[in-house]
Every structure is written in C-alpha cells, then in structure tokens.
Amino acid sequence: MEAVVEATDVRKTYGETVALSGASLSVEGGEVFALIGPNGAGKTTLVRALTGTTEPDSGRARIMGDSPMAVDRSRLGVLPQNFSPPDRLSAHELIAYYAGLYDNARDPDDVLADVGLADTGETWYEDLSGGQQRRVCVGATLVNDPDVLFLDEPTTGIDPAGRRTVWRLIEELAASGTTVLLTTHDMAEAERLADRVGLLADGSVIARGTPTELVREHGGSSRLTIETAAGPDAFADLEYPVDRPERGRGQTPDSVVVVRDIDPVAIATVVDYLERHDLEYTGLTWSEPNLEDVYLALADGTELERTDRADETDDGADLQQTGETA
Numbered sequence: 084m085e086a087v088v089e090a091t092d093v094r095k096t097y098g099e100t101v102a103l104s105g106a107s108l109s110v111e112g113g114e115v116f117a118l119i120g121p122n123g124a125g126k127t128t129l130v131r132a133l134t135g136t137t138e139p140d141s142g143r144a145r146i147m148g149d150s151p152m153a154v155d156r157s158r159l160g161v162l163p164q165n166f167s168p169p170d171r172l173s174a175h176e177l178i179a180y181y182a183g184l185y186d187n188a189r190d191p192d193d194v195l196a197d198v199g200l201a202d203t204g205e206t207w208y209e210d211l212s213g214g215q216q217r218r219v220c221v222g223a224t225l226v227n228d229p230d231v232l233f234l235d236e237p238t239t240g241i242d243p244a245g246r247r248t249v250w251r252l253i254e255e256l257a258a259s260g261t262t263v264l265l266t267t268h269d270m271a272e273a274e275r276l277a278d279r280v281g282l283l284a285d286g287s288v289i290a291r292g293t294p295t296e297l298v299r300e301h302g303g304s305s306r307l308t309i310e311t312a313a314g315p316d317a318f319a320d321l322e323y324p325v326d327r328p329e330r331g332r333g334q335t336p337d338s339v340v341v342v343r344d345i346d347p348v349a350i351a352t353v354v355d356y357l358e359r360h361d362l363e364y365t366g367l368t369w370s371e372p373n374l375e376d377v378y379l380a381l382a383d384g385t386e387l388e389r390t391d392r393a394d395e396t397d398d399g400a401d402l403q404q405t406g407e408t409a
C-alpha cells in the first residue's frame with residue numbers, strides 16, 4: 084500500500100539541541116500510527132516537520148506525495164500539543180469558527196456529538212474542564228472531515244470515559260479510511276489504537292512494528308508478580324528466575340518479586356514453593372508483556388535532559404491556532 088505520510092532521515096536542531104537526528108517513518112493509507120517515546124525524544128518536532136510548521140534542516144517529509152508546504156490543507160487535520168483557542172467562545176461557536184475556515188465543513192453539532200460534548204455546546208471554552216477543552220480541540224481538527232489526521236497527545240488530561248470516547252472516534256475515523264498519526268505517552272492507548280507503533284528515542288525512530296511484533300521482539304517473557312516481604316534470595320531454589328520488578332509498573336519495588344519466564348500452568352509450583360518455605364504473600368498476579376515493557380526495555384534511560392529552549396529558532400506560537408490547518 085502507498086505511504087500517505089512519510090518522513091525520510093529528517094534532521095532538526097535548535098541551537099545546540101538535536102531534536103531530530105535522522106527520523107524516518109511511513110504511514111499507510113487508513114492506518115493508525117502511534118509515535119511513542121520519552122519526553123524530549125522529538126515526537127512533536129517530527130509532527131511539526133510533517134505538517135509543515137517547522138522546516139527540517141535536512142531530510143524529506145511528504146504527505147500524500149506532496150511536501151507539507153504544498154499539500155492541500157483542507158485534506159488535513161492537525162491537533163498541536165499546546166493548542167489554546169480563544170477562551171471567550173462557547174464550544175459550539177469555536178467549532179463553528181473553525182468550520183467557517185473551510186468551503187465544505189461538517190455541521191458543528193455533529194462534530195460536538197462525535198467528541199461526546201453534544202450537551203456542552205453552549206458552555207464557554209474557559210468554563211469547560213481541561214479534558215472537555217481537549218475534546219473540543221480534537222473536534223476542531225475534524226470540521227473539514229480530513230483524510231489525514233495528526234494528533235499530538237490527543238487524550239492528555241482527558242478522564243478515562245472521555246478517553247474512550249476519543250478512542251472510539253479515532254477507531255471510527257480509521258475504519259472510514261482516515262489516516263491517523265498520533266503521539267502518546269499512554270501505552271494502553273497506543274496498544275489499543277495503533278496498527279503500527281514507532282518508538283522515537285534521541286531523535287530517531289529506533290523500533291517500529293505492530294504492537295504484537297514489538298512486544299514479541301522486545302517485551303520479554305510472561306511473569307508472575309508476588310506481593311511478599313521476602314526478597315529474590317528466598318527463591319534461590321525455585322526453577323525460574325526471580326528478581327525485582329522494573330520501574331513503571333505501579334508497584335513498590337521492595338514489596339514484590341517477579342518470577343520470569345513462567346506459564347500460567349506453573350503457578351501452582353510457585354504456590355507450593357511459597358508454602359513449603361513458609362514465605363508469606365498477599366497476592367499473585369500473572370501477566371503477559373505489553374507495550375510498556377517494550378518502552379521500558381528500549382527507551383527507559385534515554386530520556387533527554389534537553390530543557391534548554393533558549394535558542395528558539397522558530398516560533399511555537401504558529402501552532403496556537405488550528406486555523407493554520409485551513
């Protein structure tokens with residue numbers, strides 16, 4: 084299938100900061116592609132290079148075969164990470180405003196319904212909750228019924244129910260043929276929505292594939308987590324490797340141990356071991372590896388401390404209005 088969005092060896096520096104060091108990806112028509120990676124990895128910069136709001140130093144960005152500067156903007160929807168529309172408009176007025184930028188726009192009421200805000204249309208934007216505001220912003224990208232949608236952290240700040248509304252919406256859009264490139268820090272979101280995932284670290288895409296492929300290749304093995312005060316040494320005679328959990332799985336590392344490479348059918352062996360050795364435990368959880376494990380295996384520790392934004396060679400303010408999408 085033809086690539087609808089394509090980045091080839093894109094490089095971008097801001098003063099001393101290398102934001103992109105040769106990033107490449109391609110997104111096929113109708114595909115949902117999720118870009119994940121640590122803070123500062125370059126996700127927003129890559130989205131900006133692809134949508135024509137920043138010019139790469141070198142490399143090539145293409146949308147539907149055209150350069151981002153030349154592409155028909157009415158076929159794109161772009162949700163910037165820091166999109167802040169005017170406060171003193173109602174949700175409906177805002178959507179209607181953005182719809183007014185296009186010759187053929189959708190009915191604002193339908194767009195509000197899509198993002199789960201049918202009953203909130205008359206509320207001023209400034210009076211909406213953070214998550215509702217973000218949903219209005221997602222709605223603003225849909226007014227022109229785009230063929231290609233760029234969503235930079237679409238669900239940040241949205242509560243679980245609202246997030247599911249946005250997820251279902253993205254799934255429906257993809258099912259109707261819209262090509263979607265999104266960035267996210269939510270691994271469950273990437274795993275649920277993405278046909279393919281690209282992991283960006285230190286300015287380049289270091290792994291890509293379907294979530295299943297990435298998990299199979301980099302996610303490690305299934306595991307049994309035991310809540311116990313006993314340390315890994317107490318399991319020296321168990322036939323499976325036992326250690327402490329990685330960071331990021333929500334446990335207090337000193338109160339749990341992890342048995343690796345274990346099938347669920349072998350859990351009874353571990354229970355038997357605990358009882359024979361008088362080891363007290365309060366819980367057992369068996370789990371398969373997921374995208375978070377891939378992230379932790381490949382990108383943990385690559386987090387960049389590139390906070391020096393003093394040399395702002397191009398102006399982030401150009402992203403403050405989705406009017407630019409017209």
Ligand SMILES: Nc1ncnc2c1ncn2[C@@H]1O[C@H](COP(=O)(O)OP(=O)(O)OP(=O)(O)O)[C@@H](O)[C@H]1O
Pocket residue numbers: 097100101102120121122123124125126127128129164387388389390391392393394395396397398399
């Ligand atoms: N306009 C700019 N001027 C200077 N530095 C910038 C600019 N935009 C991005 N950077 C720097 O480039 C690097 C990549 O930033 P970018 O926003 O693309 O990362 P990100 O992966 O989107 O991060 P996050 O997950 O935190 O949103 C960072 O070090 C950032 O400080």
